[in-house]
Amino acid sequence: MISDDSQALLQLQNINKSFPGVQALKDVTMTVLPGEIHGLLGENGAGKSTLMKILNGVYQADAGSIMWQGQAIDLNSPQAAQQSGISMIHQELALVGYLDAGKNIFLGREPHGMIPGTINWRKMYADARHILEELGLTIDVKRPVRFFSIAQRQMIEVAKALSFDARLIIMDEPTSSLTDREVETLFYQMRSLREQGVSIIFISHRLEEIFEICDRVTVLRDGQWVATSPIEELDRDILIKHMVGREVNQIYERRSNQASEHIVLEVQNLNRGARVKDISFQLRQGEILGIAGLVGAGRTEMLETIFGVHPAKSGTIAINGKPVSIRRPDQAIKQGIGFVTEDRKGQGLFPVMTVAANIAMTRLTELVRTVFVNWREVNSLAEDFIKRLDIRTPSPQQNVRNLSGGNQQKVVISRWLTLNPRVLILDEPTRGIDVGAKSEIYRLIQQLAADGVGIIMASSELPEILGVSDRVLVMHEGRFAGEFDPKQATQDDLMVAATGTYQEGCLK
């Protein structure tokens, strides 16, 4: 591998950027070599996205220089970046759902037709098909993008990036919504791009992926450069230390199973459509039950059925041994079930309201004196939880959307805790949360279990499932496909069950 900086594809030197009240980047330096996959790591708020937006021409640096193929370059718009050969695949997939794949790939650079202003549709679709075929993807280019799976959309994004003849592709958490199998496909494409001399900046929160795919890694912390090294010289502990700035001995602190004999929730033969088939399980008081499975296996649908978001077609649910009818969320809440949803911003938070209001929302009826909300009690309730869960916010009056992902998640959990739930369901509780905050969430979950709450935790991250749960159930196509003891099971065991290749006698 080339390590002479004079042959670098890209050199960012002493980049500074501030926003009102915040210095987002301070003297950041980074070098990308031709044909390498360069991991960019850092906690949320470390400045990764800002740096990448500068590179993509969305923001302009306040100070510092960008050298592209040995020459200073001015990236003042996304178009300028694209013309230079820098493409970005955004975290929120940037495709127009109603438009077809071909139109999306060439949007903004449509081939000209014979008549000025018109488009050469035939050439556009032929080129789109060609690029997709090179990526090993045979899909209908005239099909609206909204009908494709997230993974296929991701590949359409890659195709879009390649259609610019990109020399450098920035991928901002491309794997966050992919299944493991789809991640493998993406990695395969990334490696073949690297062989063709394309460089990739890869951002991910999943350290396993960083170790699997990256050649070199740069770590940012608090807007500053911390380290750049070849991946061979790094291990997990060093990386985490770089990212959080302190030793993290273990992210997952093992604890002994403290589940009591008392069965708090029992589900029998629950059915609803193709994604919830014949689901039966028991949850003990103080137990952490992990639910694993690929995206689309029905985890969320199953949890939503238990919580009454979509009522079950058949089956029974019993709380503390007593059968209950749950056809709507409020009935589930009355039975002492809480549900921390996967989509924090869309379903969990009231984003324009304060931390206090977010925490107290489900208790508001009790906090009303005659007609007026008793704000003093709302605040004192909120302050209790801010202290108890160590929510980092300047005040209960802070707007909740200004908090980091981890602290937002704690606000959501607090709201459920105000109801003293018997059962707390958490769907992807650490999605989009950085490493340091993740371990706090895990500790919180374990603390709740120790206090006697029954916990159901669904997650796509197998290390998390294995590290936190007392017992793991794996879903495949709407059914349970295996039960595991996390102390003995490996990630491979869970994968085998999740992909439906698990057969009795096949393992061990």
Place this chain on the structure above:
Amino acid sequence: MRLNSRDLSWQVIISALLRRGMVLIVLVALMVYFTSQSDRFLQQRNLINILEQNAALIIITVGMTLTMLIAGIDLSVGSVAALAGAISAGLIVNNGLPFGVSVVITLAMGFGIGLINGSLIIWGKLPPFIATLAMLGIGRGLTLVYTEGRPISLNGVEEYTFYGRGDVVLPLLGEIPVSVLVALAVVIISGVVLSTTRFGLHVYAIGGNEETARLAGVPVNRVKMIAYGSSGMLAALGGMLLTARLFSAQPQAAVGLELDAIAAAVLGGVSLFGGVGNVFGAVTGGLLVGVLSNGMNLLRLASFLQQMIQGVVLVLAVAVDMITKRVEGL
């Protein structure tokens, strides 16, 4: 990688057909019903009359569709139509300008008002609803000031009124009102532009996801300005046709026309959230509104009742749209 089986089930196919063909089905059903109830309905004279009465609405609906496709709206079209009628008549009657010059100035004024709407929305960061609501008030006020609240008569200005009541004899079709031909031209041109040109694709892209369009290098602001400008210009054109039909510019002309245009577009499958729909659907929606009111007049329904029925039809159409969208998993 395979398709989800869900994507191509028969429910989805029926639902998609229903969504796209909905207006047409309702339109035909209404026409069959009115034909059975009144022998005057299906007469050529009545059908041509429906087209003639709704030529202005259809033109204005095309402009509305443009603004709705970019996830905006233009509430000022009725006022702009009235102002255009007054200015075009005034320039001829009061200032003695030739008809052609007056038309060009009026269309330019409509385009200019649209550009002001666009500027308020793009650079003033006003929501389209508010910016164009303000322009609705301003436009009506300007019309009243300009006309001093009195109609401007066009008696004797035949080259103008020809566009309201005149006919052209075409081979095969016979006598066709000029206003209908103007509307047809607008519909065809805008339909072709939206479906074949770069501008058209950009309109759909912006309505589908403005941020994505911007990042892809689509000249978002320019496209939006052209869409609002075109809506203003088409409103002015529609206003002149209305004026020609009435033989005079009425200061209170076209009050509430923006609501008819929105209803027509929505009936025709244009989404209020942008990115979905096309001109032909919108025009069919406009015809549906026209046929409904014509038929109800023939049946001598009280006008209060007519308004209620129009409301119910709108609700039903939007409900079908919502349900089919859910079935298709949009």
